[in-house]
Amino acid sequence: MTEKVVVIYSGGMDSYTVLNKALRQGHEVYALSFNYGQRHVKELEVAKQVCEQLGVNHKIVDISAINQLIGGSSLTDDIEVPEGHYEEESMKSTIVPNRNMILLSLAVGYAVSLKASKVFYGAHSGDHAIYPDCRPEFVKKMDDVCRIANYDEVEIVCPYLANSKIDILTDGLKMGLDYSQTWTCYNGREQACGKCGACQERLEAFALNNAVDPLPYEA
Numbered sequence: 001m002t003e004k005v006v007v008i009y010s011g012g013m014d015s016y017t018v019l020n021k022a023l024r025q026g027h028e029v030y031a032l033s034f035n036y037g038q039r040h041v042k043e044l045e046v047a048k049q050v051c052e053q054l055g056v057n058h059k060i061v062d063i064s065a066i067n068q069l070i071g072g073s074s075l076t077d078d079i080e081v082p083e084g085h086y087e088e089e090s091m092k093s094t095i096v097p098n099r100n101m102i103l104l105s106l107a108v109g110y111a112v113s114l115k116a117s118k119v120f121y122g123a124h125s126g127d128h129a130i131y132p133d134c135r136p137e138f139v140k141k142m143d144d145v146c147r148i149a150n151y152d153e154v155e156i157v158c159p160y161l162a163n164s165k166i167d168i169l170t171d172g173l174k175m176g177l178d179y180s181q182t183w184t185c186y187n188g189r190e191q192a193c194g195k196c197g198a199c200q201e202r203l204e205a206f207a208l209n210n211a212v213d214p215l216p217y218e219a
Contacts, residue, residue, distance in 0.1 A: 002028045004116035005157075006107050009033050009051070009058070011043030013182040013202060014122035014165065016050065017172040021159055022120050023054065024175065030057045030114055032107050036099065037064035040188020050181050061106070070097040100133035101142065104156065108146045111154045119146070124160040124168060136161055169205040180214035191216045 007022050009015045009031040022029050033047045044060055051058035100121070107119045123134035132138060143156040160168050172179065184202045185192035192199050194217040206213040 002026060003118070004028045004030065004111075004114055005118040005120060006030045006032055006111045006114065006116050008103055008107050008119065008121040009047050010122075011045070011047035011050070011182065012122070012184050012198075013172070013179055013205075014124060014160065014168055016179070016182045017168050017175075017177065018120050018122045018159055019050075019054075019056070020172070020175055020177055023056070027118075030110070030116060031059070032110055033058070033060045034103055034106070035060060035062045035064050036096065036103075037067040042185075042188040043183045046181060046183045053181075059110075063102075063106070066102065070099075098133070100131075100138070104142055104146070108149065108154045108156075112150045112152050115152065116154070118155045118157050120157045120159065122160065122168075123158045125162055125164050165201050165205045166208045169209050169211070173209060173211060178214070183215075189218070191218045193218055 003026075005022055005027040007015070007019045007029055009019050010033060019029065019031060031047070031051050033044050035041060035044060048058065048060065050056075100123070104119060104121065107121075111117070111119050123131075123139060139156060139158050139161055146156055147153045160171075163171075169179070183192075184198045185194075186196040186198050187193045192202075192215050194200075194203065199217070203213060
């Protein structure tokens with residue numbers, strides 16, 4: 001019998017690769033996207049289109065009301081998005097307080113209601129320096145909790161936790177994935193800015209894979 005799993009799917013290249021990996025593993029995938037009040041919904045629009053094309057069950061849940069409680073991030077508040085590489089100290093302004101714990105908790109609740117055994121999300125090693133809720137110790141503790149929080153045990157799965165975005169793209173290209181069907185830029189303009197941390201890391205991944213990013217960038 002096919003195993004049901006929930007995939008937290010933002011519409012970005014990491015979760016797009018995780019989504020396709022779960023599908024190729026033969027799982028019955030339920031994709032889950034969140035509007036948490038981020039600066040734009042371009043990623044969510046991309047996620048919707050991809051799931052329609054793949055015939056994947058998909059929910060977009062509006063939890064933007066949480067911004068009454070959590071703030072101070074350049075991804076949700078009227079704070080300028082910093083430019084530069086992820087490793088730089090300025091990128092800490094992109095942290096949304098407790099985001100992944102909140103999203104994982106909701107995804108686990110959804111998994112329990114579906115009788116799904118796993119929740120996948122796209123944390124990777126490139127996130128470890130800036131985001132505490134993408135580090136291996138967080139994932140391990142969250143997995144421990146989610147196995148005992150309900151009568152039905154749910155496992156937290158991060159296929160690329162020990163890998164970089166470069167490795168993720170390498171795997172995705174081997175799968176033949178079309179990364180024009182993703183959006184990474186923190187700015188939701190017509191074209192990607194090429195300057196924010198997300199764009200810089202993405203462009204680096206393509207360069208080191210000797211591949212051309214299919215997304216258009218501002219001059």
